[in-house]
Each structure stands twice: as structure tokens, then as C-alpha cells.
Amino acid sequence: MYQKKLKxxxxxxxxxxxxxxxxxxxxxxICVLAAKEVLRYSELRREMGNITDAVLSVTLKELIADDIVIRRSYDEIPPRVEYSLTDKGSSVVPILQTICQWSGAYHKEDSENTMIQCQKCDYRS
Incomplete structure (x- = not known):
């Protein structure tokens, strides 16, 4: 994982x-997991669209370390791993929705590149 040079x-x-x-x-x-609740890595990757495996992996590790996302692995063959939001992660969703509402008032929307979850967002209300 990336190590910062400065403290x-x-x-x-x-x-x-x-x-x-x-x-x-x-x-x-966070928004994808809030909408879908529980996702396997491949499902999360598909929902995210243009993210690389390396970036998704590092970002998930950071979110896990910050207690925003929980990773559950199951002792099965083939192995199964699922990701979901912790209570702390779920608590940030209303904050992100508020930021989205504010941004919706000032940002010109590019509907062609809008994420699926954003199309369902209530920022226009």
C-alpha cells in the first residue's frame, strides 16, 4: 500500500x-455500497465502471483501515469475499448526500457519464 512521505x-x-x-x-x-448494501469484489468493480483493480484494491484497504468498509471472507471453495459499509460508513452517507445536493445546484450535469447511483440520487429535491 502507498506510504506517505510526510507525516x-x-x-x-x-x-x-x-x-x-x-x-x-x-x-x-461508499455510495455504491450504500445503494447495494453487500457486494463481492467483482460486482463492486463492475458497478464502479472505469476503476482499475489496483486502485480499487488500495482504496478498499484504506476504507477498511478507516473502519468505513468491512470485508467478510467466507471459508468456501471457491473463496467468497463480500464488502459492505460499517455503521461508521453508513453514517457518512447523509453527509455525502448533502454535498451532492449542494453540488447539484452549482455543477453542470453530464448525464452521459453519470453513475447509476447518482441517477437515483435525490439531490434535486
Whole structure:
């Protein structure tokens, strides 16, 4: 996993929040898991669209380390692994929806490239 060269210097709760769910992929993964509840890796990858395996794997590991996503592995052949949101992860969904509502008022929508989950989003209300 990627190791930062400089020690984290988080000085306020907002910085902590943005570290947890900020960036291109974390909020998308959270939204997909919120909509689908439980997904296997391949299903999550398919829902995400254009994410690479390497990026998805690293991002999931970060979300697991931050207690946002839980990974459940089952002792079966073939092995089965499922991902879902923790209570902490589910608690961030209303925050992301609020950000989405705010963004919807100011961002020009590109409906051709909108994620499936975003098409169901209630940000227009």
C-alpha cells in the first residue's frame, strides 16, 4: 500500500473527514455500497465502471483501515469475499448526500457519464 512521505498533519475535523471520504474513488465506493448494501469484489468493480483493480484494491484497504468498509471472507471453495459499509460508513452517507445536493445546484450535469447511483440520487429535491 502507498506510504506517505510526510507525516499526516490533520489540524481540524474537516481535514479528517476529507481524508476519510475525499478523493475521486472513496465517495463513489461508499455510495455504491450504500445503494447495494453487500457486494463481492467483482460486482463492486463492475458497478464502479472505469476503476482499475489496483486502485480499487488500495482504496478498499484504506476504507477498511478507516473502519468505513468491512470485508467478510467466507471459508468456501471457491473463496467468497463480500464488502459492505460499517455503521461508521453508513453514517457518512447523509453527509455525502448533502454535498451532492449542494453540488447539484452549482455543477453542470453530464448525464452521459453519470453513475447509476447518482441517477437515483435525490439531490434535486
Amino acid at each position: 499526516e498533519d490533520i489540524r481540524c475535523p474537516l481535514e479528517y473527514g476529507l481524508e476519510i471520504f475525499g478523493g475521486k474513488w472513496k465517495s463513489r465506493i
